[in-house]
Amino acid sequence: SQQGEEDPQALSIQEGENATMNCSYKTSINNLQWYRQNSGRGLVHLILIRSNEREKHSGRLRVTLDTSKKSSSLLITASRAADTASYFCAVSSGGGADGLTFGKGTHLIIQP
Amino acid sequence: EPEVTQTPSHQVTQMGQEVILRCVPISNHLYFYWYRQILGQKVEFLVSFYNNEISEKSEIFDDQFSVERPDGSNFTLKIRSTKLEDSAMYFCASKVGGSGSYNEQFFGPGTRLTVL
Numbered sequence: 001s002q003q004g005e006e007d008p009q010a011l012s013i014q015e016g017e018n019a020t021m022n023c024s025y026k027t028s029i030n031n032l033q034w035y036r037q038n039s040g041r042g043l044v045h046l047i048l049i050r051s052n053e054r055e056k057h058s059g060r061l062r063v064t065l066d067t068s069k070k071s072s073s074l075l076i077t078a079s080r081a082a083d084t085a086s087y088f089c090a091v092s093s094g095g096g097a098d099g100l101t102f103g104k105g106t107h108l109i110i111q112p
Numbered sequence: 113e114p115e116v117t118q119t120p121s122h123q124v125t126q127m128g129q130e131v132i133l134r135c136v137p138i139s140n141h142l143y144f145y146w147y148r149q150i151l152g153q154k155v156e157f158l159v160s161f162y163n164n165e166i167s168e169k170s171e172i173f174d175d176q177f178s179v180e181r182p183d184g185s186n187f188t189l190k191i192r193s194t195k196l197e198d199s200a201m202y203f204c205a206s207k208v209g210g211s212g213s214y215n216e217q218f219f220g221p222g223t224r225l226t227v228l
Contacts (some may be wrong), residue, residue: 033216042221043155043203088155088205097143097167099157 005103006089012109019076021106023089024069030092032065033100035075036085041090046074079110114138114192115154118204124226125194133189133223135204142209144187145217146179148172148200156204161187162209201225 006023013019023032031050035043049056049065051079056063062075076083086107090100117136125131137144146158159169161179178190187206191198201224205217 035219043205043219045216045218048216050187090155097160097162099147099160099168099170100155101157102155104154107217 001093005107006087008106009104010107010109012111013079015079015081016078019079019083019108019110021074021087021108023072023074023103025072025089025091025101027093029067030098032063032072033090033092034061034063034072035088035090035102037088037105038085044089076108078106081110081112084108084110086104116204116206116218118202118220118223120223121221122224122226124228127196127227128193131191131194131225133191133202133204133225135187135220136185137187137204137206138210140219141171141186141218142205143167143215143217144179144181145205145206145207146189147203147219149203149222150197150200170206191225194225198225199225199227200223 006021007035029051031048033048034046036046037043047058049063051067056065060077065072085106088102088105090102092098092100116126123131128141129199144161147155148158157170159173159179162168176192201222203222204220207215207217
């Protein structure tokens, strides 16, 4: 079964620095999505990248996808204390109602 | 901005009891989902629902689980006889659907289920 697996498991950086999180998966996908989860809260959708796309931007977020390596990265530029959260990638194999397969997440801490 | 809502935010129940978790998906969405997240673990897919029937379910979604869309707005998850290991955060999600499968899934805030 396909899986999204993020690394690192935890990342602590200074405010203003860039944060990069990686995700790997095992099988072919239709799209890959990144979500943020603040402690004990729900999942907030950040960005979706399709399997035929290589890079996508949204505000301070930049996502890349390399289907040959079955990997994706999420870059948050100019980090802020409010970016402190867990970040998950989730993959979809396609089909209208397919469920997402999530990774274990990267816990990002932004030091003020 | 429209959002997925879930009630209750926290449910405490005794082992063996039935629970119903409720969700109101975004109104023009066609696909509905339930996920769970055991404390400290990753989010796991349970079931998807489209056109008033289950589309896909995971191995977690056994006979103790059922889903229903009793009216035009609510989407429920029932656990018939809860076990201690059912304690988790349960998330509802929905997506627009349509001809493509690229649509984002939007998640509700979750219901924390505690089984004693």
